[in-house]
Amino acid sequence: MPTADIERFNRAFAAASAELPGHGNAEVARLREAAMARFASTGLPSRRDEGWRYTDLRRLDRLDPAGLTGRIDGETVAALPDALASLDAHRMVFVDGRYEAALSAHGALPAGARLDVLSAHLGNGCEDAASILGTGLAEWNGAGQEGLAALNTAMTRDGVLFELPAGARLEKPVLVLHLLTGKAGAVHPRNVLRIGPGAEADVVEAFIGLTGSGGWSNSVFDGAIGPGGALRHVALVRQGEDAVHTGRMSMEVERDARYAAQVLTLGGRVVRNEFVVRLSGPGAACGLSGGALADGRRHVDHTTEIAHAAPHTESEQVFRNVADDNARTVFQGRVVVERDAQKTNARQSGRSLLLSSGAEAQNKPELRIFADDVKCSHGATVGDLDKDALFYLRARGIDEAEARALLTRAFVADLLTLLPVEAARTAVEEAVDGWLRRAVDEDG
């Protein structure tokens, strides 16, 4: 990345550092400066970097890296999808990166549990800054260092800190809603999770860009699940038409713990969602699924990296991407089986559907296996809608647009079956059906 561009980010950091949360806390300031230095050493990822061959972030060259500022008003709330707004949840709402108490509904938690605003843990006298801004897994990348998570560490303003003590269970999901209202600038939301041994929780993250919003959202969702614990996680990304979204979800999964996560991307100009999961104890398991519904000139990239670092670990990945018009989708799934991770079982399925001749899809499964007693499989396909099925539906009186929508919905049906958080079903189905209706109407 050209020096001038690094300077641009350095200046934005210098301008913001005096007022970023925790600016008076020497430890926080030190961590942020170190992170900024790591970012400066690599800059933004480019297509020359392994892992970024298919996704181009050059749109960010024209972006003001200063904080995104929009305005919160009645419209903001009205623009929330109904099923999300009415979801019975511990709700934490952030608008352009800042916490909005008026829109949030914290609710009562079990003893010892915490669902806090992250910035409250960065001020003077707070001692857990290092674990909040520490970047063990968040910046880890088998393909080499990259700067996005480091930039998040340096510039983050807020997010949630969610902690669940051993054996605790939440009745309702935690909903973390990041709304973008502004047209320019950047936000770096950061959510930190610590799920105790045997504890279980459902977390729904939603990144919603209001109509006409743009800018850049660069988020980190970083956590660990203690032995025997379980985290079920859904991330819904529906950014504005001109927005860039980069999100990294990193999770350490300890002995016999389970992480089930699904990401769905339905909006945003350029979107890259990354999962980085480390199965660090025997019996740890993760199931990742994801879908991109992309139209117009959108570019959506879902990239995963799962490290099997202990024996008897299991992973399953199911990704379904749909590209219409001139959209482009990418799925890159990497599984690394370390030398000691015998008896590992890893499955991966990536399928892409092209709805128009101008659409493109890339599927890149990758297995790196250093153990000898493992079961790993992957399957990848790219195709069009089945012409015989289309004719069959039309021969029963269903018009072409509706037949295409029905078959497209069937293509992503696997994802709805795998949805980890049942409470989010209505919201997810509403979002998927809304996208299909819009895509069909535009074509029709």
Added chain:
Amino acid sequence: MLSIRDLRAEVDGKEILRGISLDLAAGEVHAVMGPNGSGKSTLSYVLAGRDGYEVTGGSVTYEGRDLLAMEVEERAAAGIFLAFQYPVEIPGVSNLTFLKTAVNAVKKTRGEAELDALDFLKLARGKASTLEMSDALLQRAVNEGFSGGEKKRNEIFQMAMLEPRLAILDETDSGLDIDALKTVADGVNALRSPDRAMLVITHYQRLLDYIVPDRVHVLSGGRIVKSGDAGLARELEAQGYAGFVGEAASA
């Protein structure tokens, strides 16, 4: 109801239908019989409007309209139903969702009120039970993992739900054992009515023991080489197609 005049059609540049003429009136059942490659399935696909079947000559008039100018779904809405020789499997779409969408799409085009979920379910269960189709079969993805007989019964079930004016049955008997054949034939016969016409396409005479046609046409080399009453089918069964094909050649 249906008038086919000198219909010619080709697939991949090869002429398959070489001038077919046929008239079918409301209330009638006609059988089209012929050996493999005679153009039977091509005729059914041309009438249903499948891509890749290019009409190169002739005309098809259906209830006074130019059928060949209509889109596939328009033909269905206008009351044409093709029971497929090879019903298509559609993973991820349940049989009921599919059928409800189809029934309501057709009703909408005809300007009729759409059925709500409850009325639809009642209607579907009633029709399914006469075809010995279980609830489980209705809930499953369209034709996915269905046996040959289940697929064919599903076709007739769809026909019963959509209540077409003109039903084209494309080798509905193929792959059926005698019990399944009787069930399917009973389903078809139950739909015979004075204002409905049927075109039964088959290779074998067997089906016509159960669905007795008013007229039988023998198709060979893309032409109708002989037409007659139900007796023609039995004659054909006794003599085999060879005699008729020869007759056509010398004619």
